[in-house]
Amino acid sequence: MLKRIWKITPLKQLRMSFGVQRVMLILGLAIVGFFIFVATFADLIAPYDFAQLQYEDGTYFGSQIPPSAEHIWGTTVGGFDVFSRVIFGTRTAIAVIFVAVSLSIVIGVLLGLASGYISGWLDRFLVLVADAVYAFPSLLLAIALSIVISGGRSGFWSGILAAGLSITVIFIPQYYRAMRAETLRIKQEAFVESAKVLGASNGRILFRHIFRNATRTLPIIFTLNASEAILTLAGLGFLGFGIDPTMGAEWGYDLNRSVADVSAGIWWTSIFPGSAIVLVVLGITLVGESLNDLADPRLRKRQVAVIE
């Protein structure tokens, strides 16, 4: 089991990599590590709470205060401390990634396995549905779902769940497709045939023989989806469908509130939460890209000689 986990972690790929790819992978892992660190110790790092408006003595921070000693990244139009909200925003992002990706992996993988193994009309129908959902503008679907789940505006966990579930629906087809293709391929292999001859049950064949051999593409889709999840969450927040600011810190919502600030030349309310999004997505994407390159021998191959 440990060996299997080792196999799908990027650490093994780290040893295989070289040159530019290695730099990309290390940089990506470092950013992701930093991000997880900040989320874990958010309480210790952030000077204020994400929903805090007043100092200990009861006086208000004030709104749109430029960066100063008390508020190193200034305050928002709503009078929150920008730095603290950016720090606590990491927790929201991680929670959403966790909900969205784990749900869609479980559902997508199971559907893909079943569909590829059983074939027939169910398979055809599921392919059609997956293609339709895949072509759907994902943000629009997420908007519709978040209206349903939370009525638009919500608390921390219902907001996380709304964003997470809406993203889940968009991701299921990707895992489904990848898993189905792998299942179809492996189903033809000789060892599956022999397992059948030996009288293995369908369940055993599916999980022991097919599933364990079909998971190689999952880490790549996982990283790509994790970054997509953050962008969708931010998009929802930007359109006002995020988490209520008193319930949780969410970067997209803060950016939404900063649109008017920008025209007035107030830069600190947008630059910091925006950069946080970019940094996290950049880190995850760098890891995903490197994994993708390393998995694709065409791209891994180093050019031996260039003939000029």
Place this chain on the structure above:
Amino acid sequence: MAKTQKSASSLLRYLGVRFLLIFPTIWILVTMVFVVMRMVGDPITASQGGKLSAEQLQVLITAAGYDRPILVQYFEYLAAIASGDFGTTLTNNRPVVELLATYGVATLELATYSMIVAFLVGFPLGMIAARKRDTVTDAGLRLFAILAYATPVFFVGLLLKLVFAVAIPILPVAGRVGVRSEIELAKLEGATGFYLIDAIKLGNEAIVLDVLKHAVLPATALGLLTAGIFLRLVRTNMISTLNADYIDAARSRGVSETKLVTKNALRPALIPIITVVGMQIALLLGGAVLTETTFEWKGLGFQLTEYLSARDYVAVQGIVALLAVIVALTNFLVDIIVAFVDPRVKF
């Protein structure tokens, strides 16, 4: 002769199957929208609940027919969509299809500009990255591509605004055109709503310039997103074609490296790109919603967010269903184009 006839008929069959597939696709999409939007209950309670008394709500619900069995409503909805009726907005009583006619052009205009930006940025940079593979230039360009993807369009928009509209005020902050020019444009007979075309028709250089100035920032914000995808795509496809034997053959004939990239390897690399361009339509529409909101660009996406904040879910359901249908139709068109361009597509 017999052979070409055969392939022509199989091409027709392929297109026929693709065409027939549109219907179940659209059916699945509109059903999904219906199920999702109606899980919330009836749209009238959703938008007016808390504002009106229970009796007033009931009157409105009965009048709109939302108290009937859900299946009846579902079939009515399907029948309405089949006849091109996507519902009427609650807040201002406008047919959704009419919204498309009024605001769709604005979104189309934005999408066109951003595609131009995406091509101008993504293609040349992708070719350079492939040509200079595994060098610092390549790494830098790839980083740029990832950044273009990693930065949400609205954040790019805000940054561009901060730099080019506030710090160095050379471009307008928001809107499609200045107020004065808008009045002039409204006077035009047979206006298309595509402001650049209308401005050129008017023959007024100042207005053309005004329209273009307003377009630069939103088009760049939305275009960069797609540019990053193009860059990566051109690079990957170029690298695998550059490894092909015929490229080696051309190289040994003395064709220059630059010409190899811009001529010999470009065409085969284009086919997967056309497919992906088609798939960008969905992404572009999502991005357009965010870009339009950031820049107050009064298109379909901007309208959608307006209806969202007014909690007019009939309008939202209609617009989302309509956009889904547009995406399905566009994907069909892309399939046709690919079938004609790529000789390897199996019929």
